[in-house]
Amino acid sequence: MREIPSPASIVVGIDGSRSALDAALWAVDEAVCRDIPLHLVYAIDPSVCVGTDADDRARYLAGAEVAVRSAFMVVESTEKPVKIEVEILQERATNALLEASRHASMLCIGAVGPSHDRGDPVGSTAAMLASAAQCPVAVVRGHDPHPARSGWVVAEIGDSAAAGEVLRHAYDEARLRRAPLRVVTTWQSLYVDIHDNLAASDRQKLAKAKIDRRLAKWERSYPDVDMRAAAVHCNSRAYLTKNADSIQLLVVGRERADGIRELVGPPGSAALHHANCSVLICGPHTVL
Numbered sequence: 001m002r003e004i005p006s007p008a009s010i011v012v013g014i015d016g017s018r019s020a021l022d023a024a025l026w027a028v029d030e031a032v033c034r035d036i037p038l039h040l041v042y043a044i045d046p047s048v049c050v051g052t053d054a055d056d057r058a059r060y061l062a063g064a065e066v067a068v069r070s071a072f073m074v075v076e077s078t079e080k081p082v083k084i085e086v087e088i089l090q091e092r093a094t095n096a097l098l099e100a101s102r103h104a105s106m107l108c109i110g111a112v113g114p115s116h117d118r119g120d121p122v123g124s125t126a127a128m129l130a131s132a133a134q135c136p137v138a139v140v141r142g143h144d145p146h147p148a149r150s151g152w153v154v155a156e157i158g159d160s161a162a163a164g165e166v167l168r169h170a171y172d173e174a175r176l177r178r179a180p181l182r183v184v185t186t187w188q189s190l191y192v193d194i195h196d197n198l199a200a201s202d203r204q205k206l207a208k209a210k211i212d213r214r215l216a217k218w219e220r221s222y223p224d225v226d227m228r229a230a231a232v233h234c235n236s237r238a239y240l241t242k243n244a245d246s247i248q249l250l251v252v253g254r255e256r257a258d259g260i261r262e263l264v265g266p267p268g269s270a271a272l273h274h275a276n277c278s279v280l281i282c283g284p285h286t287v288l
Contacts, residue, residue: 009039009085011104013097013125016042016067019110023140024071026278027108028080029147030138033176034105037083038075042068043096044088064088078145094128101133111141111278130260136169136282139260144276147177150248151277154182156236157211162253162283167215169282170251171222179248180226184236185211200233207231240272247277254283 010031012024024040031038042064052060068086075084089096101107109126130137144150155170157163167183174181187207208231215229232239240250240263250263250272263272263279272279 008034008103008105009037010034011039011041011097011100011107012071013093013107013109013129014040014042014067014071015093015110016063016070017110017112019112019140020067021071021074021110022143023108023110023138024075025078025143025145026138026140027106028075028078028082029176030106030108031082032080036105037085039085039087039100039104040068040071040075041096041100042086042088043091043093045092046090047092061088093125097125097129098132098134101129101135101137104135106136106138107133108138108140111139127260130281131254136280138278138280140278141272142276142278144248147179147248150177150179151246152180152182152243153177153249153251154184154240154243154247155251156184156256157253158185158255160253160255162255165282166251166253167218169280171218171225171227173249173251173280174225174227175222177248180228182243182247183211183215183227183229184239185229185231186235187231187233204231204233244272244277247272249278249280251280251282254281256281 010027012020012027014020014024024038027038044060044064048060065088068088072084072086075082091099097107097109107129109129111126126137126139130139153170153174155166157166170181170183173179185207187203208229211229211231215227219225219227230239240247252263256263260279260281
């Protein structure tokens with residue numbers, strides 16, 4: 001089953017899991033708002049077919065076709081005006097999706113794939129794609145058909161080159177979902193501030209004033225988005241953990257890709273492990 005993909009599309013990795021179906025549903029509005037196709041990709045790892053007979057290979061292909069057809073039907077059931085493309089490849093999943101990302105507007109994958117049963121709730125595929133894809137990568141954790149009631153979009157920014165991209169995507173996502181936007185930045189104490197509460201308070205105020213100035217132009221460009229900014233000490237983990245139940249989407253730069261398990265990984269190590277929160281990773285080299 002193969003259809004030549006459009007030059008720009010929202011690509012979804014399909015692997016037969018419930019999480020992949022959630023990713024496909026999550027991606028529908030992304031495709032509709034851009035007026036581009038939703039491209040469903042299933043990759044059959046050639047290594048699993050080595051040494052197998054024709055009947056076994058036919059079963060792998062049949063399983064792939066069932067998974068893609070299920071995703072196709074789930075997307076169609078939304079009755080939203082989206083064109084659906086499908087593709088089944090004989091390729092490793094990471095290689096196939098990295099290649100697809102070269103011409104995609106966004107790549108969407110489930111946070112929990114078949115590797116979940118092997119003790120990797122986030123999956124090596126998600127971590128690899130978050131680091132290396134040539135477009136924004138959404139690691140989808142559940143799907144709510146009413147995103148306007150699902151909580152905040154949170155953008156985590158610093159002084160990296162990706163900050164502008166993070167803010168642009170965060171504002172666009174908040175507008176698309178009619179959701180409040182919370183922009184979080186961090187500040188660090190100097191050694192002399194450790195036992196000086198007044199000095200620490202001053203640094204907090206300076207950090208907040210800096211982010212408010214930085215966001216002024218964005219507020220003028222997105223007057224319809226309810227935005228609030230927060231400056232937090234050291235790192236954003238405590239903020240994310242405290243507000244996890246209020247967050248539907250976290251938008252971060254590519255420098256956070258290696259820490260994807262910290263964000264949505266297993267209980268005890270992830271800030272958002274108990275929340276139905278997805279993560280969008282973007283950077284300055286995206287293809288849009």
